[in-house]
Amino acid sequence: MQIWRMAPSVRWDTVTYRRQAVRHGDVVYVSGQVAVEKRPSDTPHQTRMAMANMKAVLAQVGATLADVVKTTSYYVGLEGLKESVAIQAREFPGAVASTQVVVPALVEPRFLVEIEAIAVVGAQKSVARMPGADPVGGDAAACHAVRCGNTIYVAGSGRYKREWWSRAPRRHAAAGGRDDGENGERA
Amino acid sequence: MERMGSVLEQLGATLDDVVHTTVYFVTSKGWREAAQIRGRYFKVGPTSTGVIIPTLAEPGYLIQIDAIAVVGTPKQYVDPPTPNVVKELNLEVPFRQGVKCGNTIYTSGPVAIGRAGSVLHPNDIAGQTRVAMENLSRLLAALGATTEDVARKNTYYVAVKDYRKTVPIRSEYFKTGTCATGVGVDALVVPGLLIEMEVVAIV
Numbered sequence: 001m002q003i004w005r006m007a008p009s010v011r012w013d014t015v016t017y018r019r020q021a022v023r024h025g026d027v028v029y030v031s032g033q034v035a036v037e038k039r040p041s042d043t044p045h046q047t048r049m050a051m052a053n054m055k056a057v058l059a060q061v062g063a064t065l066a067d068v069v070k071t072t073s074y075y076v077g078l079e080g081l082k083e084s085v086a087i088q089a090r091e092f093p094g095a096v097a098s099t100q101v102v103v104p105a106l107v108e109p110r111f112l113v114e115i116e117a118i119a120v121v122g123a124q125k126s127v128a129r130m131p132g133a134d135p136v137g138g139d140a141a142a143c144h145a146v147r148c149g150n151t152i153y154v155a156g157s158g159r160y161k162r163e164w165w166s167r168a169p170r171r172h173a174a175a176g177g178r179d180d181g182e183n184g185e186r187a
Numbered sequence: 188m189e190r191m192g193s194v195l196e197q198l199g200a201t202l203d204d205v206v207h208t209t210v211y212f213v214t215s216k217g218w219r220e221a222a223q224i225r226g227r228y229f230k231v232g233p234t235s236t237g238v239i240i241p242t243l244a245e246p247g248y249l250i251q252i253d254a255i256a257v258v259g260t261p262k263q264y265v266d267p268p269t270p271n272v273v274k275e276l277n278l279e280v281p282f283r284q285g286v287k288c289g290n291t292i293y294t295s296g297p298v299a300i301g302r303a304g305s306v307l308h309p310n311d312i313a314g315q316t317r318v319a320m321e322n323l324s325r326l327l328a329a330l331g332a333t334t335e336d337v338a339r340k341n342t343y344y345v346a347v348k349d350y351r352k353t354v355p356i357r358s359e360y361f362k363t364g365t366c367a368t369g370v371g372v373d374a375l376v377v378p379g380l381l382i383e384m385e386v387v388a389i390v
Contacts, residue, residue: 002388003338016354019364022338024290026390032368059296064246073254073371081244091308099253103210105347105371116341116368120362128197133229144190149199150258151288156243156251 006060010036020053023061026121030057032074032114035108043080043112047087050100050115055091058119066093067119071155074103084113095127095143097155098170120148188228188252195256202228203299204256206286207293209341209385210237211251217232218376221250226280232264235282236296236385239341239374255293263267263287265329268320271295272377275304279340288328290390296383297322304380312346315381316353320360322372327388336388340367347371353382 004023008014022029034047035041055065071088075081081100088098106114126147145154192202208225214219218237225235233254243251264283266274285294299307299315308314324334337379340361350369364386365386375383 014355016367017358017361017364018334018367020366022364022366029289029387031339031366032370073362074368077245078242078244078246085244085334088213099251099318101240101251101370103240103370104373107344107347107350107369107371116366117242124188145198146198147200148257150260152195152198152204152254152256152258153196154199154252154254154256156253160298165343 003116004061006057007153020057020159021061023063023121026123026183028058028061028063028119030054030069030117030119032116033057034111034114036129039042040110041112043075044083044087046111046113047080047084047115050113051088051091054115054117061123065091065122067092067121067123068092068096069120069125070118070155071096071098072116073098073100075100076106076112081114088115095125095146097143097146099156101156105129110143118153123148188225189345192228193250193252200258202379203230204258205229205233205254205313206220206257207233207255207289208235210235210255211243211328212237213242213249214375215239215374215378219276222278222280222282225252226278226282227251229281231281232262232283232286234284234286234293234295235249236383237376237389238288238372238383239376240372244334251331254382258290260288264332265326267322267325267326267329269297270300272300275300275302281304285326285330288298289317291329292327292332292336292390294323294386294388297326297379297384298383300381301379302376305379306377309379312349313352314343316356319382319384320357323384323386324360332388335363336390337365337386338389339387340365341383341386342367342369342382343372343375344369345372345374349381380382
């Protein structure tokens with residue numbers, strides 16, 4: 001099976017040999033996505049930009065956000081973290097085993113969030129949820145493990161609280177629409 | 188660990204299918220005991236990386252464990268003779284340095300550790316990076332791969348502002364291009380270590 005290494009897309013990547021995505025068969029690894037911009041901003045804004053980048057990167061290797069099975073989001077501080085999780089939950093149409101980690105810093109001081117992903121193109125996903133936690137029914141980021149073929153991705157355990165997830169936005173998956181606005185996660 | 192076992196069971200797997208864990212500790216206090224508790228749940232393996240971070244998303248939690256499991260595929264585990272944390276600190280846990288599962292290789296994060304848990308190249312991230320890279324090369328060689336087969340690497344820096352010092356060294360090993368995520372951490376499990384890198388390679 002061929003390994004498909006996406007061409008470098010930003011100048012720094014040509015120095016580091018970093019690729020935004022590597023695809024082997026159905027499996028796609030996506031480098032940590034950040035908001036590349038000069039001006040200072042906040043975590044929710046950077047989350048939207050990182051997600052837009054991720055969508056574009058996935059498209060270049062023939063994948064979509066629906067194929068993502070695992071994410072790890074690294075945050076500088078807790079500020080905006082929950083909103084970021086809710087934004088991601090709205091973006092991913094399917095189940096994702098997602099882990100959130102708070103770190104002291106990312107590689108550039110202006111980066112507040114970095115999101116990396118693993119996708120399986122055309123994945124038939126089986127999903128497991130953890131006992132004791134009660135994620136919003138069918139919502140994306142609220143599952144604990146995803147199985148695709150022989151491989152299972154388990155999200156970080158020990159962070160699920162009932163009230164935490166009850167703030168996550170609900171979506172009408174079947175209709176493909178949303179019933180909340182930009183700030184709907186606080187509703 | 189009990190929760191991990193439970194979600195794996197829901198998906199037709201057991202803890203013996205786990206090939207890799209990434210462990211996030213909020214404090215280094217107790218990490219050794221936590222390693223030993225985790226170790227009791229596994230017979231052979233998995234590969235494992237541990238980092239110390241300021242907090243988890245929900246304050247109060249002290250440990251978070253990510254995992255990848257592979258069902259029904261033979262697993263080839265290796266431990267090259269180079270020093271590693273498990274061996275040098277006599278942890279007596281089943282964690283291994285590398286595993287090949289089908290055509291995918293998962294590794295623990297090689298670090299610049301010396302005999303008896305000493306830290307090589309103290310306060311020298313470039314020196315530590317060189318050791319870690321050589322250890323990674325040997326580890327991958329033991330599984331029939333090279334650093335050029337790496338598809339994804341995750342790097343943890345104790346002083347992330349120095350990460351550019353590692354770029355020229357690491358670039359020598361990854362000329363085919365690889366996915367990369369790099370983040371700062373408060374510390375690695377052995378004080379004095381400055382860089383740890385775990386990888387997934389495809390052969």
